[in-house]
Amino acid sequence: xxxxxxxxxxxxxxxxxxxxxxxxxxxxxxxxxxxxxxxxxxxxxxxxxxxxxxxxxxxxxxxxxxxxxxxxxxxxxxxxxxxxxxxxxxxxxxxxxxxxxxxxxxxxxxxxxxxxxxxxxxxxxxxxxxxxxxxxxxxxxxxxxxxxxxxxxxxxxxxxxxxxxxxxxxxxxxxxxxxxxxxxxxxxxxxxxxxxxxxxxxxxxxxxxxxxxxxxxxxxxxxxxxxxxxxxxxxxxxxxxxxxxxxxxxxxxxxxxxxxxxxxxxxxxxxxxxxxxxxxxxxxxxxxxxxxxxxxxxxxxxxxxxxxxxxxxxxxxxxxxxxxxxxxxxxxxxxxxxxxxxxxxxxxxxxxxxxxxxxxxxxxxxxxxxxxxxxxxxxxxxxxxxxxxxxxxxxxxxxxxxxxxxxxxxxxxxxxxxxxxxxxxxxxxxxxxxxxxxxxxxxxxxxxxxxxxxxxxxxxxxxxxxxxxxxxxxxxxxxxxxxxxxxxxxx
Numbered sequence: 504x505x506x507x508x509x510x511x512x513x514x515x516x517x518x519x520x521x522x523x524x525x526x527x528x529x530x531x532x533x534x535x536x537x538x539x540x541x542x543x544x545x546x547x548x549x550x551x552x553x554x555x556x557x558x559x560x561x562x563x564x565x566x567x568x569x570x571x572x573x574x575x576x577x578x579x580x581x582x583x584x585x586x587x588x589x590x591x592x593x594x595x596x597x598x599x600x601x602x603x604x605x606x607x608x609x610x611x612x613x614x615x616x617x618x619x620x621x622x623x624x625x626x627x628x629x630x631x632x633x634x635x636x637x638x639x640x641x642x643x644x645x646x647x648x649x650x651x652x653x654x655x656x657x658x659x660x661x662x663x664x665x666x667x668x669x670x671x672x673x674x675x676x677x678x679x680x681x682x683x684x685x686x687x688x689x690x691x692x693x694x695x696x697x698x699x700x701x702x703x704x705x706x707x708x709x710x711x712x713x714x715x716x717x718x719x720x721x722x723x724x725x726x727x728x729x730x731x732x733x734x735x736x737x738x739x740x741x742x743x744x745x746x747x748x749x750x751x752x753x754x755x756x757x758x759x760x761x762x763x764x765x766x767x768x769x770x771x772x773x774x775x776x777x778x779x780x781x782x783x784x785x786x787x788x789x790x791x792x793x794x795x796x797x798x799x800x801x802x803x804x805x806x807x808x809x810x811x812x813x814x815x816x817x818x819x820x821x822x823x824x825x826x827x828x829x830x831x832x833x834x835x836x837x838x839x840x841x842x843x844x845x846x847x848x849x850x851x852x853x854x855x856x857x858x859x860x861x862x863x864x865x866x867x868x869x870x871x872x873x874x875x876x877x878x879x880x881x882x883x884x885x886x887x888x889x890x891x892x893x894x895x896x897x898x899x900x901x902x903x904x905x906x907x908x909x910x911x912x913x914x915x916x917x918x919x920x921x922x923x924x925x926x927x928x929x930x931x932x933x934x935x936x937x938x939x940x941x942x943x944x945x946x947x948x949x950x951x952x953x954x955x956x957x958x959x960x961x962x963x964x965x966x967x968x969x970x971x972x973x974x975x976x977x978x979x980x981x982x983x984x985x986x987x988x989x990x991x992x993x994x
Contacts, residue, residue, distance in 0.1 A: 542575075545563060545575075545579075555583060555584060560579055560580075560583055560590065561589075561590055561593055563579050564576045564579050564580055564590075564593070564594060564597065565593070565597060567579065568597045568598075568601060573598065573601065573603055573606060576594065576597065576598075577594070577606070577610070580594050588619055591614050591617075591619055591621075592621055592622060592625055594610060595607060595610055595611060595614065595621055595625055595628070595629070596625055596628065598610055599625070599628035599629070599631070599632060600628070604631075604632040604635040604636050605632075605636055607628065607629065607632040608629070608632050608633065608636065608638065608641060611629050611632075611645075612641075615648070620648065620652055623654045623657045623659075623660065624659075626645075626649060626654055626657070626659075626660050626663075627659045627660055627662070627663045629645060630642065630645060630646075630660065630663035630664055630667055631663050631666075633645060633667060634663070634666060634667045634670055637670075639671060642667050642671075646664060649664075656683075656684065656685055658684065658686060658687065658688060658690075658691050661680055661681070661684050661691070662690070662691055662694050664677075664680055665677045665680050665681050665694070665695065665698060666694070666698055668680065669698045669701075669702045670702065672702075674702070674704055674707075677698065678707075681695050687718065687720070688720075689720055689721075689722075689723060689726070692711065692712075692715045692720055692726065693723070693725050693726050693729070695711050696708050696711050696712060696715075696726060696729050696730065696733075697729050699711060699733075700729055700732060700733050700736070705733050705736040705737050706737065708729065708730060708733040709730070709733065709742065712726070712730060721753055722749060722753060722755075723755065724755050724756060724758065724760070724761045727746055727749055727750050727755060727761070727764075728760065728761060728764045730742075730746045730749070731743060731746050731764040731765060731767070731768045732764065734746055734768055734772070735767065735768050735771050735772065738772065739772070740769075740772040740773060740774055743768040743769065743772055743774075744777075746768075747765060747768075747777075750765070758787070759785065759787045759788070759789055759792070762781060762784075762785040762787075762792065763789075763791055763792055763795070765781045766778055766781050766782060766785075766792060766795050766796070767795060769781060770795055770796070770798065770799035770802070773803075775799055775800070775803050775805070778795075778796065778799050779796075782796050788819075790821055790822070790824055790826075790827070791826075793812070793816045793821055793827070794824070794826045794827050794830050796812055797809045797812050797813055797816070797827065797830040797831050797834075798826075798830035800812060800834070801830060801831065801833055801834040806834040806835075806837050806838050807834075807838065809830070809831055809834040810831060810834055810835060810838070810840075810843055810847075813827065813831045813847070813850075817850070822854055823850050823851065823854045823856060824854070824856070825856055825859050825861065825862060828847070828850075828851050828856050828859075828862045828865065829861055829862065829865055831847060832844075832847060832862075832865040832866060832868075832869050833865065833868075833869070835847055835869050836868055836869035836871075836872035837872065839872060844869050844870065848866060851866070864901070864902070864905060867905050867909065868905055868908065870909075871905070871908040871909050871911075890906070893906065898929075898931065899931075900926060900931040903922050903925055903926050903931065904922075904926075906922050907919050907922035907923065910922065
């Protein structure tokens with residue numbers, strides 16, 4: 504077939520173009536899947552006077568676009584004396600679908616200047632183009648056109664307009680448009696929930712969902728997956744359990760994506776028991792699911808279980824990836840098991856993960872914790888690895904802390920002091936850890952000496968009062984200093 508195409512263009516058949524049917528010429532055009540051949544055919548196309556035929560011109564425009572020659576598509580269009588409304592729509596659609604958003608908007612402006620407007624099925628592409636190029640003024644202008652021609656209540660059009668205003672930060676306008684829609688299908692509700700999630704209005708996700716329930720629209724897996732993500736964002740286990748209930752009541756499929764979303768929610772919000780139940784009920788388990796469980800066991804102090812899970816995963820034929828390594832290595836460090844550490848290190852080498860900076864970082868930290876650097880000949884190896892990390896990331900304070908830990912494990916306190924001096928002199932600080940407290944379904948985040956919380960003054964006032972109370976209890980105690988004193992102070 505390929506040989507025939509080459510012969511066709513080298514020795515084109517003699518066709519009586521006046522008598523040949525449009526369908527015959529159209530069929531010959533279908534043979535052109537190469538830019539060079541397409542240009543040859545275009546030349547013959549003009550030579551025999553077919554460049555004004557709307558059907559053939561439309562095909563030529565489409566074929567140029569398929570080969571990436573959008574400028575040629577527009578030239579063909581410009582050569583037509585009286586392009587039809589359908590041809591305008593076709594060119595606009597080709598440009599928009601191809602991701603040529605700037606050209607789409609220029610062509611739309613050209614179309615409107617000729618007193619033509621796209622049909623309601625193409626306007627979503629036009630609005631999306633405005634969103635992609637962030638053309639605020641043109642977006643508002645197009646919204647005005649939509650109101651003028653009566654397409655402003657079309658579900659697909661409004662859906663794109665809502666996203667457009669959401670990304671501008673005009674959430675009230677987006678919500679007003681959504682509320683005024685006469686009919687809202689499931690896709691529209693899902694888009695509204697997703698927009699709230701992506702644009703920082705996470706609390707609104709559940710308000711929209713409640714409104715959706717009032718309209719008797721049943722959710723699908725896409726809807727509940729976004730709600731599970733919203734539960735994690737607001738750090739509310741109660742909302743997560745509520746969404747799980749919605750999944751069960753509506754008999755939604757327990758596929759791997761939905762199962763992963765449930766597992767993520769439970770593992771991140773502190774319900775390891777429910778995470779395990781979800782894992783056990785999943786029929787299909789991919790590497791993401793296994794990594795989530797290993798990480799969850801490690802996070803909640805079940806260190807040996809996380810290592811056992813790794814072994815079970817490997818026995819199931821799964822291969823470790825970077826996230827597996829980063830999830831399980833901290834457990835081994837806390838367990839202080841050199842044997843497990845060497846085994847996981849071997850797994851990392853086998854799967855080509857030992858060259859990853861983050862994995863190297865974790866392995867060094869692990870070896871420090873299991874005291875391998877002090878008692879075994881890996882001391883110099885760990886030092887070299889840490890030095891390499893510092894060379895690659897000289898502004899990462901964590902690398903210097905790792906090096907300091909290596910020296911501390913080896914008893915080299917003069918070098919520990921030197922590392923701390925380097926951190927101080929270079930003005931580097933390790934990212935502080937944080938804690939969370941859930942009150943009335945809302946999660947509050949705290950760091951050491953943190954004053955960012957809106958009620959920080961009241962919180963510190965209560966803490967100072969508690970300090971005074973503790974001091975009074977200690978002073979009044981007639982017991983000799985003992986462990987009991989510390990217990991009172993702690994309480």
